[in-house]
Structures are given as structure tokens and as C-alpha cells.
Amino acid sequence: MEFTITINNKKIKVSNNEKILDVLRRIGINIPTLCNVPGLSPTGACRLCVVELNDTNELVPSCSTPVRVGMNISTHSNKVINARRVIVNLLLSNHPDNCLYCDKRSYCELHQIAENLNITDRSFPGEPKKSKSDRSSPGILREMSKCILCGRCVRICEEMLGISAIDIVNRGKNIEIETIFKKGLFYSNCIHCGLCIKYCPTGAIIEKSYVQNLIDKLNNSEKEKVIVISNSTIADISNFYGIKKFTDCRNNIVGALKDIGFDKVFTLSPGNEIFIYENAVKILNHIKDKSNNTLIVTDCPAAKKYVKSELSELSPLLTSIPSPQQILAKFFKKSDDSNVFMTVVTPCVANKYEAVQSSNTTKGVPDIDIVISSNELLKLFNTYGIEFPYSRKQIPDNPSNSDTSAGPLFETKGGISETLIRELLYQNQKSYPKKLFEIKNDKNFIEFSFVLNNQQFKIASIHGISSLKEKVEDILSGKYLFVELRLCENACIDGCVQLRDDDPDKFKKIKKLILDYDETNNSDTASKNPFIKAYKNNNLKQK
Amino acid sequence: MEEFLNKLPTSVSKTELLRILQEFQDKYGYLDNDFIHELSKKIGIQPGKIFGIASFYSQFRFKPSGKYIVNLCSGVACHINSSENLINVFTKLTGLKDGETSADGKITLELVPCLGGCANSPVVKVNDKYYTKVTKADLLKIIQELK
Ligand code: SF4
Ligand code: SF4
Ligand code: FES
Ligand code: FES
Numbered sequence: 017m018e019f020t021i022t023i024n025n026k027k028i029k030v031s032n033n034e035k036i037l038d039v040l041r042r043i044g045i046n047i048p049t050l051c052n053v054p055g056l057s058p059t060g061a062c063r064l065c066v067v068e069l070n071d072t073n074e075l076v077p078s079c080s081t082p083v084r085v086g087m088n089i090s091t092h093s094n095k096v097i098n099a100r101r102v103i104v105n106l107l108l109s110n111h112p113d114n115c116l117y118c119d120k121r122s123y124c125e126l127h128q129i130a131e132n133l134n135i136t137d138r139s140f141p142g143e144p145k146k147s148k149s150d151r152s153s154p155g156i157l158r159e160m161s162k163c164i165l166c167g168r169c170v171r172i173c174e175e176m177l178g179i180s181a182i183d184i185v186n187r188g189k190n191i192e193i194e195t196i197f198k199k200g201l202f203y204s205n206c207i208h209c210g211l212c213i214k215y216c217p218t219g220a221i222i223e224k225s226y227v228q229n230l231i232d233k234l235n236n237s238e239k240e241k242v243i244v245i246s247n248s249t250i251a252d253i254s255n256f257y258g259i260k261k262f263t264d265c266r267n268n269i270v271g272a273l274k275d276i277g278f279d280k281v282f283t284l285s286p287g288n289e290i291f292i293y294e295n296a297v298k299i300l301n302h303i304k305d306k307s308n309n310t311l312i313v314t315d316c317p318a319a320k321k322y323v324k325s326e327l328s329e330l331s332p333l334l335t336s337i338p339s340p341q342q343i344l345a346k347f348f349k350k351s352d353d354s355n356v357f358m359t360v361v362t363p364c365v366a367n368k369y370e371a372v373q374s375s376n377t378t379k380g381v382p383d384i385d386i387v388i389s390s391n392e393l394l395k396l397f398n399t400y401g402i403e404f405p406y407s408r409k410q411i412p413d414n415p416s417n418s419d420t421s422a423g424p425l426f427e428t429k430g431g432i433s434e435t436l437i438r439e440l441l442y443q444n445q446k447s448y449p450k451k452l453f454e455i456k457n458d459k460n461f462i463e464f465s466f467v468l469n470n471q472q473f474k475i476a477s478i479h480g481i482s483s484l485k486e487k488v489e490d491i492l493s494g495k496y497l498f499v500e501l502r503l504c505e506n507a508c509i510d511g512c513v514q515l516r517d518d519d520p521d522k523f524k525k526i527k528k529l530i531l532d533y534d535e536t537n538n539s540d541t542a543s544k545n546p547f548i549k550a551y552k553n554n555n556l557k558q559k
Numbered sequence: 560m561e562e563f564l565n566k567l568p569t570s571v572s573k574t575e576l577l578r579i580l581q582e583f584q585d586k587y588g589y590l591d592n593d594f595i596h597e598l599s600k601k602i603g604i605q606p607g608k609i610f611g612i613a614s615f616y617s618q619f620r621f622k623p624s625g626k627y628i629v630n631l632c633s634g635v636a637c638h639i640n641s642s643e644n645l646i647n648v649f650t651k652l653t654g655l656k657d658g659e660t661s662a663d664g665k666i667t668l669e670l671v672p673c674l675g676g677c678a679n680s681p682v683v684k685v686n687d688k689y690y691t692k693v694t695k696a697d698l699l700k701i702i703q704e705l706k
Contacts, residue, residue, distance in 0.1 A: 183611025
């Protein structure tokens with residue numbers, strides 16, 4: 017049913033299942049919110065989104081109040097603004113106020129809201145909360161003195177993921193966000209996906225930063241300094257600085273990193289290509305053996321951890337090829353006493369967790385010495401005063417100098433399927449159509465059929481935990497040859513620690529940059545990189 | 560514990576969950592890590608969530624308790640009748656703070672928000688036994704008896 021209501025003296029058409037906040041957002045009226053997360057059920061906890069109902073002068077939270085016939089609303093009346101100011105003042109009354117040293121800084125929503133409401137003084141004197149932090153996770157830092165108990169992280173972890181690694185514990189003035197037995201994220205069932213970092217409005221949950229450690233090493237280590245940059249990072253920086261061509265930005269970054277002091281700079285592509293190649297071999301053998309199981313292909317450490325601990329019936333189906341980062345780590349650090357100091361730049365927090373898993377360490381030391389995020393790479397550039405486009409361009413070192421476009425494509429949504437099917441067809445019959453399936457399709461679940469050796473196969477591309485949960489039966493029944501699985505709904509290019517940006521459509525632009533690169537490139541499947549050929553021959557010799 | 564879990568249904572409401580937790584604690588003394596994880600598998604509620612729900616209620620314990628659980632009341636009525644002094648004395652004599660258990664496993668101190676005996680405050684409870692209008696001397700005696 018549709019009807020009209022009055023908002024700030026204007027008649028607005030609404031439909032009866034809308035919440036007031038939905039309408040305000042739709043017509044471009046900006047009001048502050050803290051506890052609300054689009055897509056999740058509203059809790060009405062923070063009350064910052066209040067609006068005034070003019071007939072009764074009542075204040076109601078717009079995020080959880082549905083529109084009603086005859087409503088007459090003011091969104092910025094004096095009463096409303098004063099109420100919001102009181103709420104924010106209360107939230108700030110015991111805030112630690114060490115904002116200058118907080119990683120969130122200008123991106124803090126609380127800070128922004130306080131600024132917009134002209135709050136310049138502490139009006140309710142309170143005891144600033146004492147620092148209490150959880151540093152157990154290698155990628156995530158929780159500093160609970162900065163928590164305003166909005167509950168976003170708890171609801172993301174519960175409603176979006178079904179994990180509940182963190183919850184609201186205790187009550188009254190002891191209430192806090194905690195992990196089971198308060199032991200810390202590392203000792204809980206947290207999958208280190210980092211979504212809570214993305215959603216926390218304050219500096220209470222942030223990524224653990226390793227930039228300064230990296231800078232210290234750059235200046236003090238005698239080892240050969242090697243850095244591997246994910247293609248998602250390159251594309252993100254490219255978009256950030258408005259550089260139109262993926263390869264231009266890539267070469268700019270390589271030049272800049274060499275100037276900073278890295279001896280060798282690589283893209284993640286060779287790792288992606290080996291990953292694709294190895295999985296293709298596995299799948300072709302799987303077909304030869306006439307196995308009917310569905311294989312699960314994923315490079316996502318968070319997805320792997322989730323499958324192993326929450327859907328253990330699926331875990332024998334994982335192809336268990338190491339992730340591209342780890343493949344390269346083994347490649348660059350052939351011997352135990354390797355003289356290589358290796359850094360990886362990634363859009364993903366879970367890679368920091370993956371790097372410390374015992375299978376990825378040698379004598380207790382992680383094979384990848386330091387993992388930093390795209391965000392941290394930008395900080396590194398800022399520290400050295402580097403801006404893009406950069407004056408020096410260089411191509412990445414061998415084997416990244418002969419990258420195929422399958423490397424970057426792999427990191428996009430549907431990219432595992434697209435690049436893997438290309439490679440299967442290429443290995444089998446040397447030819448394949450350029451665009452296999454609607455990779456531009458943004459759905460979290462896509463089914464696709466293709467023909468290999470006159471046999472028809474079905475595959476599925478699955479993103480996000482809720483789509484995975486819906487398909488468990490199908491996967492167990494062996495309906496698909498393989499499924500692509502990633503936990504982030506827009507795949508790695510939209511990872512939680514990409515550059516901070518308010519643009520919700522950013523990932524589309526990043527994807528376009530990569531698709532453009534792929535379209536104009538003939539070297540577009542893993543095996544076309546001469547390095548893969550060498551790798552293949554080497555592997556055969558060893559066997 | 561297996562036996563305990565076997566009896567349970569596979570899906571439970573929140574009130575039932577609280578009853579189950581209470582029953583387990585009565586039987587085994589506290590809610591331990593293994594139990595919460597096994598219970599989670601059985602009823603399909605994540606362990607972190609069970610912990611969150613349980614932690615809301617002060618009666619649940621997550622650590623083994625001593626033979627004697629000493630409840631000192633920190634409620635308003637008791638506070639007015641200087642329960643804080645009692646708490647300080649107790650901590651001085653036993654070295655225990657809220658939630659801690661003595662090394663010999665005998666005494667656990669738990670502060671509670673109200674013991675329901677405000678008229679005769681301050682109130683102290685040891686296992687199921689109540690002591691009312693407790694003075695410092697009374698408390699010393701109670702501790703002596705426990706040791
Ligand atoms: S990283 Fe992911 S799984 Fe871990 S607490 Fe945050 S949202 Fe939950
Ligand atoms: S940690 Fe952040 S997201 Fe979670 S409740 Fe606190 S302020 Fe909100
Ligand atoms: S955003 Fe509506 S109550 Fe918090
Ligand atoms: S306040 Fe102590 S018994 Fe009620």
C-alpha cells in the first residue's frame with residue numbers, strides 16, 4: 017500500500033512497510049545513526065536517529081519506527097537536535113579522548129557526528145574509561161575503552177555470519193563486548209574475517225598495524241627485501257588516484273616501492289596462477305577418476321576456517337591447495353635459513369591470521385615475515401611522501417613481469433570460476449571463449465554450466481556465509497563439479513582493509529579496472545605465463 | 560557430562576537454556592569450556608552466545624568454586640550499613656577479591672548485588688547459610704570456622 021506522509025513540511029510518497037529512516041535516506045535527508053546497520057534488523061538502541069512527530073511532539077527512533085498514515089515528521093527540529101546533542105555528550109562522557117593516537121582518526125563516525133552537532137566541550141564530566149584491549153588476534157585489535165556499545169559488531173558476527181565470536185556480556189555498568197570466557201578473539205571461534213573492523217563506528221575495533229615494523233626492517237635488515245602486492249590493492253590505489261589503466265598504476269607502485277628500498281617487487285599474480293593451475297590439474301584428475309564429489313575451491317582463509325569449524329561435513333571437499341600468498345612464500349623461501357625478508361600486501365585481515373598458522377611457519381617463524389593491508393601500504397607511501405601518478409615506472413620482477421590477466425581477474429567476484437574454467441578448457445583443448453559467464457553479475461550465488469570433453473558440468477560461485485549455508489545440501493549431493501567460495505560478498509577486491517572510502521560502489525569501479533585490463537589482454541589464462549610452464553616442467557621432473 | 564547432554568532436546572528456548580545451565584551448575588559446580596562447547600553442538604547456539612547469555616546473570620560461575628562460597632552483599636542497604644568494610648576486611652584476611660578462589664580450593668568470594676535480607680543488613684551468606692547484621696567480629700569468626 018502506498019500513501020503520503022509529511023516530512024519537514026513536504027509531502028512524500030511512502031509504502032507501508034518502510035521505516036522512517038529508509039524514507040529519509042531515499043529522499044536524501046541526512047541524519048546521524050550509530051547502532052543501525054543497513055540490511056540487519058534495527059535495534060533502536062542508540063536513539064541518535066530520533067525524529068519528532070509533530071502531532072504529539074514525541075521523539076521516536078526513525079530506524080525502527082515504521083511509517084504510518086498521516087505522519088507529520090520533523091527531522092531537525094530544535095527538540096531533535098538537542099536530544100541528539102545530549103546522547104552524543106553522554107557517549108563522550110567516559111570516552112578516553114586519546115583521539116590523536118587513534119588509528120580511526122578522521123574516519124571515526126563518533127567524531128564526525130560530534131563535530132556535526134557542534135560539540136566542543138565535555139559537558140557531562142565522567143571518568144574516562146581505562147584501556148582494556150584484546151591483542152590476541154594477529155589481524156584485529158579490540159580496544160574496549162573506545163567502545164560505545166552500539167552493538168554493530170555483535171550483530172554482524174551473529175546475524176550476518178552466524179558465528180557469535182563476540183557478544184554483549186555482563187550487565188549494568190559492567191556491560192561490555194567480549195569473547196567466550198573473555199579469553200580473546202584468537203581463542204574463540206572467530207574466523208578473522210575482519211567484518212567487525214569495517215562496521216565499528218569508533219576506534220574500538222581496528223586492524224593491527226605492522227607498517228612501523230616494516231619501516232624498521234627496511235632500514236635495518238641485511239636480507240633481500242621482497243614485497244608481493246595483491247592485484248586488489250593495485251586496483252584500489254589506481255581508483256583512489258584516478259589512474260585509468262591497471263598496468264600504469266602497477267608500474268607506478270613498483271617504481272615507488274623500489275625507491276623506498278625494496279629489492280624486488282612482485283604482484284600476487286604468479287601465486288594466483290599456480291593456484292589456478294594446481295586446482296585445474298586436480299579437477300581434471302577428479303574427472304578422470306570419475307569421482308562424483310563436489311570440490312570446494314577457495315583461497316579465502318576465513319572461508320576455510322569457517323568450513324573446517326562450522327560445516328565440518330564439507331571440509332573433506334576442500335581442494336586444499338595453499339593460498340596464493342603461501343604458494344609464493346614457499347617459492348621465495350626455498351631454504352630454512354633463507355636470506356629473504358618477505359612482505360605481502362593484501363586487502364584481507366584473514367591473511368594476517370593465515371600467516372601465523374603452524375603449517376605456514378618454519379621453526380616457529382612465519383614464512384611471510386610481514387603482512388600489511390592496502391590501507392597500510394597507503395600509509396607507507398604517505399610516510400615517504402609518495403603520491404601517484406609517481407615519477408618512476410618499472411615493471412615488476414620476474415615472474416611477475418609476464419603476468420597474465422587471469423591473476424587480477426582471479427581476485428574479483430566470480431573470478432575463481434572464470435579463471436579456473438578458462439584454464440580447464442585451455443589445458444584440455446587449448447581454446448576457450450573470452451567471457452564465459454556473467455562475471456558482471458553481482459549475485460552472491462551463480463550457477464553456470466559448461467562443456468568439457470563432450471561432457472556437461474555444472475559449477476557454482478558462492479559468496480558470503482548465508483549463501484553457502486543455503487547450498488550445503490547441493491554441495492554434499494555432488495551436484496557441482498566444483499564451487500568457488502569466498503566469504504566477502506564482493507570478493508577480495510572489496511576486502512575489509514582496502515583503502516578507507518565512503519563510496520559504497522567503489523568495488524564496482526575496481527572491478528571495471530580489472531575487467532578492462534582482461535579484455536585487452538591476450539595473455540589471459542594461468543598457463544600462458546611462461547613461468548607456469550617452467551613450474552609445470554619442474555614439477556614433472558620432481559615427480 | 561555426556562549423560563547430561565544426551566537428555567537434552569536439540570532446540571531450546573532462552574528460558575530453557577537458563578534452566579539447563581542452572582541444572583548443570585548445580586550438579587558440577589560451574590560452567591566450563593568443554594560443557595559450553597558440547598552444549599553448543601547439541602542445541603545449535605554458538606558458544607560465544609551461550610557465554611553472553613549466561614554472563615548476564617550473576618549466579619553463573621565460569622571457574623571452579625571453592626568448597627565454601629562466601630557471598631558478601633554489595634547491595635544498597637548493605638552498603639549503607641558499611642558492607643564495604645566487611646569486604647575490605649575479608650580481602651585483607653584471605654587475599655581474595657571478587658570471583659577468586661583460595662589456593663587450597665576452600666573458599667570462593669563472590670560479591671552479589673542483593674541477598675534479599677536488606678532489613679537485617681549487612682548480610683553474608685556461606686553456601687546455604689545466612690548470617691545477618693554481621694559485624695567485623697562476626698566475619699572474623701566465620702572466616703576462622705571455614706579455615
Ligand atoms: S573478525 Fe569476523 S568472525 Fe571475528 S569477531 Fe569480527 S565479525 Fe566475528
Ligand atoms: S566494538 Fe565498535 S561496533 Fe562493537 S559495540 Fe563497540 S563501538 Fe559498536
Ligand atoms: S540508529 Fe536508530 S536507534 Fe541507533
Ligand atoms: S542490599 Fe544486602 S541484602 Fe539487600
